[in-house]
Amino acid sequence: MADSTVNKTADIFNKTRLDALLNRRFFYAPAFEIYGGVAGLYDYGPPGSALQANIIAEWRRHFIIEEHMLELDTTIITPAPVFETSGHVARFxxxxxxxxxxxxxxxxxxxxxxxxxxxxxxxxxxxxxxxxxxxxxxxxxxxxxxxxxxxxxxxxxxxxxxxxxxxxxxxxxxxxxxxxxxxxxxxxxxxxxxxxQQFNLMFASSIGPTGQHPGYLRPETAQGHFLNFSRLLEFNNGRIPFASAHIGKSFRNEISPRAGLLRVREFTMAEIEHYVDPEDKTHERFDEVRDVWLALLDRDVQTSGRSEVRDMTVGAAVDGGVIANQTLGYFLARIQQFLVKIGVNPSRLRFRQHMGNEMAHYATDCWDAEIHNSSGWTECVGCADRAAYDLSVHSAKTGHQLVARQALKEAIVTERLVPEFNKKTIGKTFGRDCAGLQKAVDALSEEELARLQGELGQGWTVVCVEGKEFTLTSEHVSVERKVFKQSIREYTPNVIEPSFGLGRILYILLEHNFWTREQDVERGVLSLPPIIAPTKVLIVPLSSKEEFVPLVREVSLKLRKAGIYSRVDDSNTSIGKRYARNDELGTPFGVTLDFASVQNRTMTLRERDTTSQLIGNIDEVITVVTDLVEGNIDWAGACKLLSAYDGVQAVE
Structure with missing residues (x-):
C-alpha cells in the first residue's frame, strides 16, 4: 500500500509553476489570443468551465436551496435611466x-x-x-x-x-x-x-437601430432584483423577509486589468438581495451561526492606521455592535462556511469593514470577505446593508410603489390636518401648473398647514419647487383636521446584499490548493475538494485488450448513473504518469482495472493527495466513491469500508 502521508514540497508557493499548469491544462486563457488578446478578458477551457459550474452548483445548494431563495435571470443590457436613477452613472x-x-x-x-x-x-x-x-x-x-x-x-x-x-x-x-x-x-x-481623474467603469451601449435608447452593460445584477421587487413580493405571498438570488455575467471597464482572473472586465457574479423590515433586522436562523468565529478587521482599526484582525464569534460581534445587525452577521457566517467548504484556507480569510469614504453610495454598512493570495488580500465577496436606497429611488423615479404592507394587530388612530382642493376652481385658475401646486401643498408640514388654514381668508402664497409663486384662497383649497385609522403598515424594505465574484474565488481556490510532491516538483497537484473538482473519478484500465472494454464501459456507466463525472484514460502511458497528469486537474479519486478485475470483478481505488489505495468488489468501490464525492464519508471512512491494497498487480 502506498504511504498515506502527503509529501508536499517545503518550498514556498510557486506562482510560476501554477500559472504554467493552468495554461498547459487550459483551465483558462486570454480571450482572442491568436489576435493578440484584450486585457481583462479570458476564456475558460474544459477544466475551468467545469470547476466554475461546480462552484455555482454548490453556491446554489448552499444559498438558494438551503435558504429558500427566489432565483432570477435578468437582462444584461440595461436602459440608461435605470443606472441614472440608481446613481451608477454619476458615482460608479x-x-x-x-x-x-x-x-x-x-x-x-x-x-x-x-x-x-x-x-x-x-x-x-x-x-x-x-x-x-x-x-x-x-x-x-x-x-x-x-x-x-x-x-x-x-x-x-x-x-x-x-x-x-x-x-x-x-x-x-x-x-x-x-x-x-x-x-x-x-x-x-x-x-x-x-x-x-475619475473614470466611470460602465460599458456604454445603445438599444435600437438608431441608438435612440442609450444603455449600459450592467456592472452588477442587483438592479434587476429591485425592479422586479413587486412581482417577487407577490410570488412570496406578500411576506417579508425573503431573498432573491441571481447568477450571471457583469461587466466593468477596468482601468488597468492585471493579475489574471483577479481583475477582469467581464465576469460571473452571484448576488443575493435579502429584503427585511427596517424595524426588525433579526434573522430566524441566527442562533445556528451565533458561535461561528470570524476574523474581523473593523473600520476603527483601519482608520487608526493598523490592520490587526479581531477573532470574534458572530454573536459577540452583533451583540457588541461591531456587526450592525443579525441578518448581516448571519450572512457573513454563511459566506465563510461556503468559502471554506469549497476549499478556501480559513487561516487566509478575513472580513474587512468598509471605511467612510470608500462606502458605496447606496450602503450604510459593508463588509468584504477578503482572501489572501500571491497578490495580497483580495476582496471576493461583499456583504452590504443597502438600507432602502434602491427601492426608494426607483419608486420616486417611476411612481411605482416598491413597498411592503403589514397588517397591524391593533389599528393606529391619528388626527392630522389635510388639504382639500376644489378641483374645478384650482384647475381653472392655475392651468398646467395645477399638478405641481397640489404636490407642493401636499408636501407641507403640519405646522405649515396650520398656518395656511389661518391665512386662507386673506390669501396665502405658496412657492413651488420650480420656483414659481402662487396665491391661494379659500376658493382653491381648504384645510381640515381629519381622523385616520391605520390598520395596514406600509414601509420600504431594507436590503442586505451578499455579492460574490466567482472568477476571483475560482482562481484563489487554485492557489490555495496547489502544491508539488517532493519526488516530482515539476508536476503539480490541485487538492480541490470533491464537490467542486472538474472530474471526480479517473478510470484507468491497465490494458487496451478487448476483454477490458466491457468492464470499462460498465464502470463508466455505473458512475454516470450515480451522477459522478468520470473520465477514462486508456493511453499507453504508465499508470503513474496517467495519475500524475490527472492530479494536476484536481481529480480526487482514481479506479484501476487490471487483469484481476476481469477475472474477479475487483477494482482498486486511489486517493489523490496521499496516493494510498484500497481494493474491493466493483460495486462496493462505486458505492464508496459515490459517498466520498457526495461528502457522506471522508477517506478515513472509506478505509473502514474497503481493504488496503498491497500493491501487487495481477498478471495475465
Whole structure:
C-alpha cells in the first residue's frame, strides 16, 4: 500500500509553476489570443468551465436551496435611466492617473499600493527578513534585490504601513497628494504621473437601430432584483423577509486589468438581495451561526492606521455592535462556511469593514470577505446593508410603489390636518401648473398647514419647487383636521446584499490548493475538494485488450448513473504518469482495472493527495466513491469500508 502521508514540497508557493499548469491544462486563457488578446478578458477551457459550474452548483445548494431563495435571470443590457436613477452613472467610478510621458493609464490606488508594498518588501529584503524563494527563481530574485532592496527609516516604514491600512479610505485628491509626497512614479517607466481623474467603469451601449435608447452593460445584477421587487413580493405571498438570488455575467471597464482572473472586465457574479423590515433586522436562523468565529478587521482599526484582525464569534460581534445587525452577521457566517467548504484556507480569510469614504453610495454598512493570495488580500465577496436606497429611488423615479404592507394587530388612530382642493376652481385658475401646486401643498408640514388654514381668508402664497409663486384662497383649497385609522403598515424594505465574484474565488481556490510532491516538483497537484473538482473519478484500465472494454464501459456507466463525472484514460502511458497528469486537474479519486478485475470483478481505488489505495468488489468501490464525492464519508471512512491494497498487480 502506498504511504498515506502527503509529501508536499517545503518550498514556498510557486506562482510560476501554477500559472504554467493552468495554461498547459487550459483551465483558462486570454480571450482572442491568436489576435493578440484584450486585457481583462479570458476564456475558460474544459477544466475551468467545469470547476466554475461546480462552484455555482454548490453556491446554489448552499444559498438558494438551503435558504429558500427566489432565483432570477435578468437582462444584461440595461436602459440608461435605470443606472441614472440608481446613481451608477454619476458615482460608479475609480480614480486613474496617466503616465506624463507615455500616456499609460494606471488605477491610482493600485499604483500607490503596489509601489509602497514593493518598498516595504525591499526593506525586508535588505534586512534579511524575507525567506529565500525557490531555487529556480534565484536569478530573478537577485536581480530584483539590486533594484528594490533598500533599507527604510523606521518612521517611513510606519507611515507606509499606516497608509496601506487605510488606503481604501483615500479620495482622488488624497491619492494625488500621496504620489507627490512619496515620489510615486509609474513602476514600468519610472515616469511621473498626473493628477487623479475619475473614470466611470460602465460599458456604454445603445438599444435600437438608431441608438435612440442609450444603455449600459450592467456592472452588477442587483438592479434587476429591485425592479422586479413587486412581482417577487407577490410570488412570496406578500411576506417579508425573503431573498432573491441571481447568477450571471457583469461587466466593468477596468482601468488597468492585471493579475489574471483577479481583475477582469467581464465576469460571473452571484448576488443575493435579502429584503427585511427596517424595524426588525433579526434573522430566524441566527442562533445556528451565533458561535461561528470570524476574523474581523473593523473600520476603527483601519482608520487608526493598523490592520490587526479581531477573532470574534458572530454573536459577540452583533451583540457588541461591531456587526450592525443579525441578518448581516448571519450572512457573513454563511459566506465563510461556503468559502471554506469549497476549499478556501480559513487561516487566509478575513472580513474587512468598509471605511467612510470608500462606502458605496447606496450602503450604510459593508463588509468584504477578503482572501489572501500571491497578490495580497483580495476582496471576493461583499456583504452590504443597502438600507432602502434602491427601492426608494426607483419608486420616486417611476411612481411605482416598491413597498411592503403589514397588517397591524391593533389599528393606529391619528388626527392630522389635510388639504382639500376644489378641483374645478384650482384647475381653472392655475392651468398646467395645477399638478405641481397640489404636490407642493401636499408636501407641507403640519405646522405649515396650520398656518395656511389661518391665512386662507386673506390669501396665502405658496412657492413651488420650480420656483414659481402662487396665491391661494379659500376658493382653491381648504384645510381640515381629519381622523385616520391605520390598520395596514406600509414601509420600504431594507436590503442586505451578499455579492460574490466567482472568477476571483475560482482562481484563489487554485492557489490555495496547489502544491508539488517532493519526488516530482515539476508536476503539480490541485487538492480541490470533491464537490467542486472538474472530474471526480479517473478510470484507468491497465490494458487496451478487448476483454477490458466491457468492464470499462460498465464502470463508466455505473458512475454516470450515480451522477459522478468520470473520465477514462486508456493511453499507453504508465499508470503513474496517467495519475500524475490527472492530479494536476484536481481529480480526487482514481479506479484501476487490471487483469484481476476481469477475472474477479475487483477494482482498486486511489486517493489523490496521499496516493494510498484500497481494493474491493466493483460495486462496493462505486458505492464508496459515490459517498466520498457526495461528502457522506471522508477517506478515513472509506478505509473502514474497503481493504488496503498491497500493491501487487495481477498478471495475465
Amino acid at each position: 467610478a475609480d480614480w486613474m492617473v496617466k503616465d506624463t510621458k507615455t500616456g499609460d493609464v494606471l488605477r491610482a490606488d493600485h499604483l500607490v499600493k503596489g509601489v509602497l508594498e514593493a518598498r516595504l518588501a525591499g526593506d525586508k529584503e535588505a534586512r534579511g527578513l524575507i525567506a529565500q524563494p525557490v531555487k529556480e527563481d534565484e536569478k530573478k530574485r537577485k536581480k530584483k534585490i539590486k533594484s528594490t532592496a533598500v533599507k527604510l527609516e523606521e518612521e517611513v516604514v510606519n507611515e507606509y504601513e499606516s497608509i496601506l491600512a487605510q488606503l481604501d479610505n483615500y479620495s482622488g485628491p488624497d491619492l494625488g497628494d500621496l504620489c507627490r509626497k512619496y515620489k510615486i512614479t509609474n513602476p514600468d517607466t519610472n515616469n511621473e504621473v498626473g493628477e487623479p
